[in-house]
Amino acid sequence: MIKKMSLMICLLLLSGCWDKSELNEIAIALAIGIDLIDDEYVVTAQVIVPSELSQNGGTGNSQITMLKAKDKSVLGAINKVTEASPRAIYPGHLQILVFGETLAREKGIVETVDSFTRNWEVRSDFFIAVAKDTNAEEILKVQTPLEIAPIHMFYSIQQTAQNSGKSVRISLIEIAQELEKVGKQPVLAKVELKGDTKKGASKQNLEGINPEAHLNMSGLSVFKKDKLVGWLEQEDTVNFNIITNHLKSTVDTVSCPKEGNIELRINKAKSKLKGNVINGQPKIDMNIKLSGNINAIACDIDLQDENIIKELETNYEKQLKASMLKTIKKLQDEHHSDIFGFGRTIYENDPKGWNKIKDQWTEELFAELEVIIEVEATIKNTGITNNSLLGNVKD
Structure with a gap:
């Protein structure tokens, strides 16, 4: 980790953005958390400790430190964090922005998003997540074993979204655009603190093979306009990514005949939506x-039989269709939030029709929306063995 962070600082120097004296005057923020406590914004910035990243080696203390301040406005709290630091807070290499659940539910996120989009020093490629059941x-504060928390969360969201479809990669510019879209509600990544939360912030969390606390980045947070209204878990998140054409890869199971x-x-x-x-x-x-x-087989089956493959495809089509309808129903009945952009699809395909129903969309008509789903599944590769090894073992 020390080598990685040192390399990052070297790259900053080589990029020509600052000279050596300027680098000594800034504090590079890797993560920012924003909470609402007693009707005030609380901003927590996680910044690099330069002395722990020196080529000569540090003291063995944490490579990052926390700075915190509160104010009646987001910008006021951010300014106070800077005032409390001996160095100017530089957000140009931010990895993650985390909203506390109370803030996202009660105040909403639009003020923060607007403030960040107007800051020329902020790059828009960091990810945004909402903390479930905590701030x-x-x-x-959580100590993570392989990477420091900001980098851990960034890569965890990236890998989970790309390899399993169980999270969403939403950047600053993307959430800003989502908040302005007609007929579509926003989503953000979800982060949960699992295990012993008290020990998660201590160095003890790094000393054992199994950390006492860890961060889970699967699932997503559901918004209505700019306020949090609920959560979706893994299966629903995969369905969301399929429907919105964001799925890269995932693993699923299908019943054998x-x-x-x-x-x-x-x-x-x-x-494709119409x-x-x-x-x-x-x-x-x-x-x-x-x-x-096909990744793995847990049944006695002949994969050389085309009819068997077709039956598996049909089973999966029925299974996925039922799962998707269940997810859509959950959004209609529990959250009343059109995160799929069905309203936007109607707006684009039938603008005159949309103008007649738009005022009743999320509260009434979305809940009654009829969605007809057709699924076509194709199994292209069965692996290096044609038949299941399970049959040979049983014999």
């Missing part, structure tokens, strides 16, 4: 095409 400060199941690696998914309004009633037609390979 942002507690999340940033008789008993047991097969694990599939889905590596391609394409969603929407219109007929006699005042909105309707969405959805076509999902997926393809993937």
Whole structure:
């Protein structure tokens, strides 16, 4: 980690952004947490400790430190953090911005997003997450074994979204655009603190093989306008990514014809939506095409039989369709939030129809929306062995 952070500072020097004296005057912020406590914004900045990243080696203390301040406005709290630091806070290499749950639910995030988008020093490629059941400060305090917390969260969101589809990578510019879209509600990544939260902030969390506390980045946070209204877990998050064409890869299981199941690696998914309004009633037609390979088999099956492959594809199509309808129903009944952009699809396909229903969309008509789903699944590769090894073992 020390080598990695030292390399990052060297790259900053080589980039020509600052000279040596300027680097000595700034504090590089890797993470910022924003909470709401007693109707005040509390900003926590996690910054690099330069002395711990020197080529001669540090003292063995933490490579990052926390600075905190509060104010009636986001900018006021950020300014106070800078005033409390011997160095100017530089956000140009921010990895993660975390909102506390109370702030996201009660105040909303628009003021913070607007403030950050107007800061020319802030790059827009960091990720944003919402802390579930806790505040942002507690999340940033957690000691993580492989990477410091900001880098851990950044790469965890990136890898979870890319390899399993169980999280979402939302940057500053993307959430700013989502907040302005017609007929679509925003989402952000979700972060949870699991385990012994008191020990998570101590060095003890790094000393054992199994950390007492850890951060979980799967799932997503659901918004209505700029306020948090709920959460989605892993299966629903994968469905969201499929519907919105953000899925890169995921692993799922499908039932075998008789008993047991097969694990599939889905590596391609394409969603097409069409929407219109007929006699005042909105309707969405959805076509999902997926393809993937067989990863593992836990049943006695003949993969050389084309009919068997077709049956597996049909089983998976039915299974995924049922799962998607369940996810959509959850958003309609529990959260009343159109995160899929069904309203935007109607707006683009049938603008006249949309103008007639837009005022009743999220509160009334979205809850009653009929969604017709068609799924086409293709298994392209069965692996290096044609048949299941399970049959040979049983014999």
